[in-house]
Amino acid sequence: MKGVQVSDTPMEFLVEYLTRAQEICDGMAHIPAELKDNLGKALELASGLDHYLEGMTSKESEQLAELNAETVSHDWDQAYKDGKTMFCLPKECITGHVEGQTLKMLVRMSKARRVLEVGMFTGYGALSMAEGLPQDGQLVACELEPYLKEFSQPFFDKSPHGKKITVKTGPAMDTLKDLADAGEQFDMVFIDADKNNYINYYNFILDNALLRLDGVICVDNSLFKGRVYLREVEDENAKALRRFNQFVCDDPRVEQVIVPLRDGLSIIRLVPMATASTLQQSPITDDVVFRGVGGASVLGRMRLDGKVAYVTGAGQGIGRGFAHALGEAGAKVAVVDIDEAKAKSVVEELTLKGIRSIPIVADISESEDVQRMVDTVVSTWGTIHIACNNAGINMNSASEDTTLSEWDKTFNVNLRGTFMCCQAAGRVMLKQGYGKIINTASMASLIVPHPQKQLSYNASKAGVVKLTQTLGTEWIDRGVNVNCISPGIVDTPLIHSESLRPLVQRWLSDVPAGRLAQVTDLQAALVYLACDASNYMTGHNLVIEGGQSLW
Template sequence: MEKSLSNITYDIPPVPDTPVEVIVDLLTKAQDIASYCDNMISDLFLAGQTLKMLIHMSQAKRVLEIGMFTGYGALSMAEALPQDGRLVACELEPYLKEFAQPIFDKSPHGKKINVKTGNAMETLKELATAGEQFDMVFIDADKNNYINYYKFIMDNNMLRLGGVICIDNSLFKARVYLNDTTDSNGLALREFNQFVSNDPRVEQVIVPLRDGLTLIRRVPPCKITDDEVFRGVTGRFILDRMRLDGKVAYVTGAGQGIGRAFAHALGEAGAKVAVVDLDGAKAETVVEELFLKGINAISITADISKSDDVQRMIDTIVSKWGVIHIGCNNAGINMNSASEDTSLEEWDKTFHVNLRGTFMCCQAAGRVMLKQGYGKIINTASMASLIVPHPQKQLSYNTSKAGVVKLTQTLGAEWADRGVRVNCISPGIVDTPLIHSESLRPLVQRWLSDIPAGRLAQVTDLQAAVVYLASDASDYMTGHNLVIEGGQSLW
């Protein structure tokens, strides 16, 4: 057969959301290919649908295809992959890539496919060197090499545990059963099938449909303790357990500084975020930032020292998203004065925001969360709850933040058996615009000499902590004060 598909006219529809039909259409016109494979079109459709189903069922994200041909199978599988799914298609013949690539380029799923031309064995070596591992492998190329592909993949850990290898034509027109066959493909497949059935690393089933379809699953070696540590809790590894996909969060004081960093971190981890601030314009700016990163967000203007505002904040979130999983009560103020001079006005104002306001937020969010039987509250306390930062004088701030820790401990204990966790984060001195005020700037050198880490905290130093406390990974932690201060409280 001449190795060219030049008689095919590339007439790809403007809305190519049906790439499978596009290829079938092209193949119908391509007499050379159609005659090359018996009943190819109808077989293709069944094969494509089966591969697609396998991807869905195995929830594969990384797929390897050995033997791509027209790209029909590759595109069928790509359609079933999630947006961040990837498929490497190995194909010997460059002209087949030339045929398939324009179709991939027109398909919304084509960008998931990376075609590597050349001998598949060489591509496998390249992928193994790069440390690639796959959830599903489809072997559908030169039959005499099936065993080599299989051995290489298994010996080089290229199939993840629980991953699936799918083998096409494994019965090879039943020739594998014929004792006296001299057909080299039949013999190669017989040897392959025998090898796989004796391989303790896998389970296999040969489905005697069409030309035979073998499904192979990698199983754990017997010496492995197959428990949650090995498999992950509910099958999710640690970083997946820290993801917040589908969760609804709010952050108060999120217009700048620590709150803004919290809003970004929670959104990056997958949560929808209500950005709450006294300054509505600042909250809106942060929402715009989140939108640019593809994070679902709303802004709410609220003064958390006012009970009506707090209730409106909670009601707005519930009416918009129906639930609240994560509440970050971060808004706070700090005024400096020597204790003998501290006015009751300063004391009351600080406590109104830092302690009373935080309590009102905890209570209003907690009522929703207790009804849900699930919630994560993360309050922003301060290192000042532990030590007396100096030389600046800030009695009201220190005592209000000590109150936030006790509030957190009490709520944490009280609500633990109803699915609501309450923890707090105590940052050290954070490098925000606030500390660059004229009165505080001269103190920075003095503070630095008190910090073993030798630098101030950046807001980004706190982001992993809020994600951890917001996630299921911290379910056994409640009433905890997580101190992040570069070691300052130790000196």
């Protein structure tokens, strides 16, 4: 038999009171029709909201749905009577569908990798947040009741995200002290525990740096049945939460907003820097190191929001990886390739990730194509901030057999083409007084890779390095940085071709890292050279080759 619905949230109480009022009105004569009509409309608005939110919120996973059903149907009163739990746990305390999806979204929006849950009724909320974490993410749940760990673990084991969850049983403060002693830090903390200790948990988390810079604290039940803002309240939990809400509101270390979701969800964020009044009271050096350049953190300075970039040879391999990296960092990206189908394919990939991009077909060995490429980017987005000159070719032959045709073709793309791209993009950048040019050179500019014979390639890439150094010194004082990246042997489909596959083991024996480079090994370096954090670096050849050039 289904139990009677017990009101637990401000909206549920509002519906309950409006329903009673309507019943009273219906039983009385001479009630104005306008009053009845407005009362009915108010009840319709209040009673329909939660149902609408439930229906319009993305569906929960199969594992969450199963965990919720088992939790709701479980006889928690009997578990308490049997001595399995220390407290009689009301099933109304579990995190619901809408709140679970909200927490999951907050994890994703904050790009959290590590989450701490200081809670009770570990299960639905923990798994919801774990679903929002990346594959290598971790959620640590502080749970007082060992029985709840036993109850939830089978459902965690069924979920592909359950392995991210570690449940630590015992008093929450003891667990927090252990985590602090171990130097642990978290990107997001969710507090849903004993209300009288909210302030203690909150202060301990901030005072012991358990929350990372720009981290987020979410606090459940912060509206507590609406009693936190009612005038006359005797409920001790309500009084504790009223004190907590005011304490956080007055805390200069954070900013907060309370979202009227179910029983209230506070979202609390560390402020980027101390306030002026706090600085006056603290013996710290208030300078650019403390505040960050332009008020931005180091990671913030590596963002490329609002920047316009192009990448040549972006239809595959390293160039494709570079296009994704710049787009993920916030830039708009022109995907340039001689193969139209490949360029469009990468644009489709970027579009699926919400990255603004356009395809451009160009042969960079042709000056007309290079100028058209630059003109297209400028006409589309107004400027160019980042020029990634990556396109290149390689044809192997013994030096005595290398033809002038092979030499010229290699140099026309690798060196002449790179020069033309630098010059065309550089003219735009010099005019605006800002720009980042990153050329793709090669480890072959430093050593002679073997056993393959590639004279023209090696010489052309050495030329790219000297071109980069020369432009880097000429243009730095006019706001344009020119650098290059020299990858080692990168694991691309070409490496596994019939002609090169036999050489892989020989190459691996020359690499201290014991493996070939992946395209993803180069992405962060490109973003660094493209962002403002590298403004003092120019003419540099950034070598990423697993140590191969050292042997």
